[in-house]
Amino acid sequence: MIRNALALYATFLRHPDVAKLLAMALLARMPLGTLGLAMLFLVRDLTHSFALAGGTVGIYLAASACTAPALGRWIDRSGPRRPLLVTGIVAPAALFVLGAAPALALPQAWVFVLAAVAGAFAPPITVLTRTVWRYRFDDARDRRIAFALDSVLVELSFTLGPALTAVLLAVSTPLVAFSVAWCFAASAAPLFLISPALKYWRNEPATQRHLLGPLTEPRLLIVLAATFMLTFTFGLLEVGYPGFAVAAGTPALGGVLIAINSFGSAVGGIAYGGVHLRTPVERQLPRFLVLMALPLAAHVVTTSPWLLAALALIAGLLIAPALTVVMLLVSAYAPSRYATEAFTWSATFIVSGVGAGMAIGGQLVEDHGAFAAFALAAASILVAASCSLAFKSPLSRPTAR
16 A cells, blocks of 8 residues: 555656745744744743733744635736736735834734734745645546645644754743744745646636625535634644743743644655545544544643643644645635635635634633643534534536536
8 A cells, every 4th residue: 555655646646847946835834833832932932921922923924824715806807917916015014014113112012913914914825825725736646646746745844843943942032933934924925926826727707796606615614614613723732832831840841742633644645645545635633633533632641741642642643634635625616717716715714713723722722721622622622523514415516606
């Protein structure tokens, strides 16, 4: 089985430009694994409050979630070049001033505003990359492998990014960690623009569009609801792990735990992309989520950092497979003229879920400790599983609207 999976991946990587696109996707997504954690510790160092720090990151993510559909509609109509030029300038500028907040003695209100501006204009690299995979591959098997590897790359960014941030926090200051994250954020849009991605972009002919866009597809709404609860769990873990580490007296351990969780996800994503499951895609999602709830529930009663690391790894094994299924469902259910907007709505629910989880998790960690955040994470993943049980019919393309 392993040999067959390796042969499958080797064949896939021989497709023209695939290796270049994968390299771009990893480097341009490094802000995913560095920026939130670095911002969390920068603001905590400034305010001495996990609640305010988590709230700042939550505002950044919420602002990104709110503007993503508008960016997606703009991209569907005009292509990605101009939106990337705008977002590639505004977001780094806002983040630069936010990084200077301690030196400028900016009040917390201004920190919130800068986080909101940076989030609102965050370059939609993940959305664009997923749309390119949809355009690049029409074959269902190749598209499944592409989305599986795409999920793995996201998790690699969440593995390498927090690990790098943890090292920087251990040997330097939160400002240095944030500065490195800023460099990744500033280079994301240029990396996409110089990659082969634009060669595969398809501009759909101008047609009448519904005000709600892809949200007119009921099955997509179910996917988005499950996505929100799934990523709400991720946000709780994103704050819960650093909260556990701070309580244990080793703040750098927080980044390590996040990296271990993401490493497990990367391993799970590679395994999922290399095998063929007979279970229909719609029925795979609730099973993945229920299995994920088991190690998350064990987080609540764990006091050993070593045991928590093992549980984080086990829980992570199911993250990329679940996200891959979500992307396959979005790709299948979205009408072609709303291709990018559908993925931006998915990104909106992903980012708003993570942001809400971080904001609520920060308050829970502040008031009750990391174990309260872990308990809510286990509960929210079960709610996500309940949402995904609503899928009944085989995966099929939506009718045009």
